[in-house]
Amino acid sequence: MKQLLFIQTGFGVDVHGQNITKAAERAVRNAIFTNSMPGIEALLPDGDLQNMVVNIKLALPCDADKLDENAIRSIIPYGTVTIEKMAGGMMTTSGIFLEDKEDKNDLMYIVNASVETGY
Numbered sequence: 001m002k003q004l005l006f007i008q009t010g011f012g013v014d015v016h017g018q019n020i021t022k023a024a025e026r027a028v029r030n031a032i033f034t035n036s037m038p039g040i041e042a043l044l045p046d047g048d049l050q051n052m053v054v055n056i057k058l059a060l061p062c063d064a065d066k067l068d069e070n071a072i073r074s075i076i077p078y079g080t081v082t083i084e085k086m087a088g089g090m091m092t093t094s095g096i097f098l099e100d101k102e103d104k105n106d107l108m109y110i111v112n113a114s115v116e117t118g119y
Contacts, residue, residue, distance in 0.1 A: 001053045004118040015094050015108045016101035020063040027113035028075050052079030059088025059112040
């Protein structure tokens with residue numbers, strides 16, 4: 001990334017099912033869905049949203065190899081998206097085990113996200 005313009009942060013939780021992708025998707029959505037970047041086109045080369053570069057950093061408590069990166073990339077509608085995975089986040093008890101919710105155990109997964117936008 002040549003020029004960093006915005007950094008948005010968020011977190012996501014999968015309470016049941018122990019699905020790291022669901023938790024990561026929720027973290028990215030949490031980071032970007034409460035923000036607006038009016039005028040970003042004027043800051044991008046050629047005023048084109050496809051010239052935007054988005055780097056998503058995900059702090060994952062486990063199962064980094066099971067993360068569906070294409071599902072994460074699909075959340076960002078424009079530009080080039082890269083994903084960095086690192087250790088972090090949290091696993092903690094949900095206090096309940098529900099087979100009908102596809103629980104494998106009573107853990108919930110918490111993922112932290114940083115979404116960096118620039119060109």
